[in-house]
Amino acid sequence: MKQVGPFRLDTGEPSGAWTLVVSAAAILAAFVAAGGIFWAYGLNPIHAYAVIVHDTLLAPGAFPEIFRPTIPLLLAGVGLVLAFRAQFYNIGAEGQLLAGTVAATGVALFTPIRGPATLPAMFAAGFVAGALWGLLPSVLKLRLNVNEVITTLMMNYIALYFVSWLVTGPWKGPSVRGFAYTDQFPASAWLPLIPGTRIHWPTLVLGVVLAAAFAVLLARTRLGFAIRVQGENPEAARYVGIDALRTTLLVMLLSGGAAGLAGVGEVAGVHHKLLDPNQVSLGYGYTAIIVAWLARGKPLATLITATLFGLIYSSGDVMQVSLQMPFRVTSVFNGLILFFLIGSERLLAYRIRWAPAGAPASAPASAVAPSPPSGEDP
Amino acid sequence: MHPASAPSALPSVPPSAPVRLAVNEITKTFPGVTANDRVTMDVRGGEVHALLGENGAGKTTLMNILYGLYQPDAGEIVIDGRAVRIRSPRDAIAHGIGMVPQHFLLVRRHTVAENITLGLAGTRFFLPTRDVERQINAFAERYGLRVDPRAAIWQLSVSEQQRVEILKALLRGAGILILDEPTSVLTPQEATQLFAVLRRMKEEGKSVIFITHKLDEVMAVADRVTVMRKGRVVDTVPVAMTSKSQLARMMVGHDVDFRLPARRPGTGAPALIAEDLWVQSDRGLPAVRGVSVVVHRQEIFGIAGVAGNGQRELVEALTGLRPVDRGRLTLGGRDVSRWSPRAMSKLGVAHIPEERVRMGIVPPMTVTENAILRRYEEPPFSRGPLMDYASATRFAQQLIVEYSIQTPSPRTPARLLSGGNIQKLILARELAHRPDLIIAAHPTYGLDVSTTDRIHRLLLERRDEGAAVLLVSEDLDEIRILADRIGVMYGGELIAVMPAGTDRGTIGLLMAGQRP
Incomplete structure (x- = not known):
């Protein structure tokens, strides 16, 4: 505890509201820092933000555009939340997403499945492909204790180059005259859009349903209980005989599968073909890490955080078009936000209280067992 | 250190010895609790000064203040006659205060x-070691x-690690x-050695503050003792002028009943049989x-036995945690x-x-969730794939x-409970299914007298109801109070098996490896 003027600094459990305040402040600080980048580009930051706000939120037809990047971020992010809850640091959503695009493309172009069954088959194949892509690192971790951060990250590059190879090699479309992409999908493999927008709504619905389903999974099911025990204290999980391999495999199936679904949405809802991996996914799998981090282990919170980053992606478009800045500037934004969020983590442990000098230091009303941070227990 | 094996009490310090350290009216509050309430005590040069009290009496808080880890809300610290402010352990060290913590702060892979x-x-700068x-x-x-200065910490026994801290x-x-x-981690012999070290430090004019909740140790090693209860100093008395029962009264505020329910004669059928059991340690060496x-x-x-003699591996093997x-x-x-x-748990093994x-609870999860940790997969706590948190x-x-x-x-969240309540929660969960x-394993380590007593009674109750109990403990008092063998x-x-009532000295020698 420390007295600063009339305020007292307490340490303790972060409340939900306080977490929200600190996170919002961190994001705001990131925006202020990003203002420096506009300024370095010779733009007035206030003007730049005004343009961004207008063009992403207020201009006709602009608002729904936010949801195009939101969809893959939501699906991949919600999967990552689950993995992070099990303390499995899946950095491989990008690769799992790309695996989903490959599987969906395979179904759309190279199987005889046509008609109303096409899209469900694509989603199923995408889910399985993403899940399998996430499976290998989890087996490596649990059987050989290989760090999953490295393996999942490396698997991203394998997926990336595999897609590159496909679209320049065996899957290169005969009808596209030398461009590095596949033929266009048949009409039955196109996702329907919300009229007047470019939102492929079935994928969005899938994302929302998955967020709700994972929330229920964690809070209400036996598997969710095991996941939380495994994630919060692996030693206790061992003690009560929770099978770490089984739990982690299931988590990674779901996590990778969710990212795979995001990939299906991108090829079936946006591009209608498979093309250069850097165009299929604008780093969604990586941004989803921030989406999940910001959601702090709550699947439903990804609905908000994914939308926030959808907004940032959509500002990237604005910056490119209206402000003539490179689209990759969004990565700088993402980086700054993550940087400030991680930096703010420390602050969550503190609370500022109004305690003018002279007033007695009153105990908080919360009836939590008093536990001074000492070796002794009261 | 125990009376049976202890050398005669150390020569006491002349009352004229100068005061090295004094704390005056130190008060420290944490949200919801006053850990130190106007604490005043002094420590003389060449004195072993015991600080006695139950867990939560405020001993560690006071010491953390002296070591600069906490700042007092009020009061002053005087060293060699000058009031000082100790803002950090660095300040404390500069003022000549050293601390040997209960949980050692050593880099395990590095050498001594x-x-x-x-x-x-x-x-x-180069080759400083x-x-x-x-x-x-x-x-x-x-x-x-x-x-050995070149030994890595992980290779050392607990008592050697303590020497490194000293x-x-x-x-x-x-x-x-x-x-x-x-002494909480030492054998009686090791404790005796430690006390010899303290005596030599005393002879050199150093002051030792010895935190404990064991009365025998106070009687054996200290010159004066300050008793704390609920954040306050009860009194400071010369050890020569007090007795164990008087100290116990001061410490707990009421007479503690040292006797436990009488042992039942005769034992039941064999429950657990281990035959020529060999178990490996984490490093693949035979530990059992x-x-x-x-x-x-x-x-x-x-x-009984000093930690690190295979007890952990034995317990893990018996509970299915280790092959x-x-x-x-x-x-x-x-x-x-x-x-x-x-499977072991389902067969009726509590651990x-x-x-x-680190193992017994999931700290961020709730008391409820921790209470069902063992049986969360079974009705009524879960039905099919769904949990039933209402029954939980x-x-x-x-159980509460x-x-x-x-x-x-x-x-x-279980993490907010005190150590004693966490242990009661674990016991409740493990014993609930009869x-x-x-x-x-070490069921009362670090717990206060009344919680310890409560846990002892629980174990005895279950024994009397017919359970077999395997108690692993470093606390000889505990073993001697509870064990039938x-x-x-x-x-x-397992170098010896002895009947209840075997004296401390015999057990102590065996713990140090002297076979019968």
């Missing part, structure tokens, strides 16, 4: 010399703190040494070497040598783990009442 050098002022090694050897010689403080020039429950033991129903079998390398484990007539922890927070909460509420677990609510075999583990072997 490296650990001592770390943060030591005035060392050379060379000079330090010489100093270590000199100090070790002077105080009888033998330890050396660390001495090399930093400590004239006032604080030892936080130093051919242990054979039978634990009967209605019997508490106590295993049995060789030998046979029979429980209730069934061969369970290859059974999983879950009170040694590391209650009812179950938790029942039955075992008097102090928690604001069943929804409180297990046939209870394996309890006493085994001693040394070097992975």
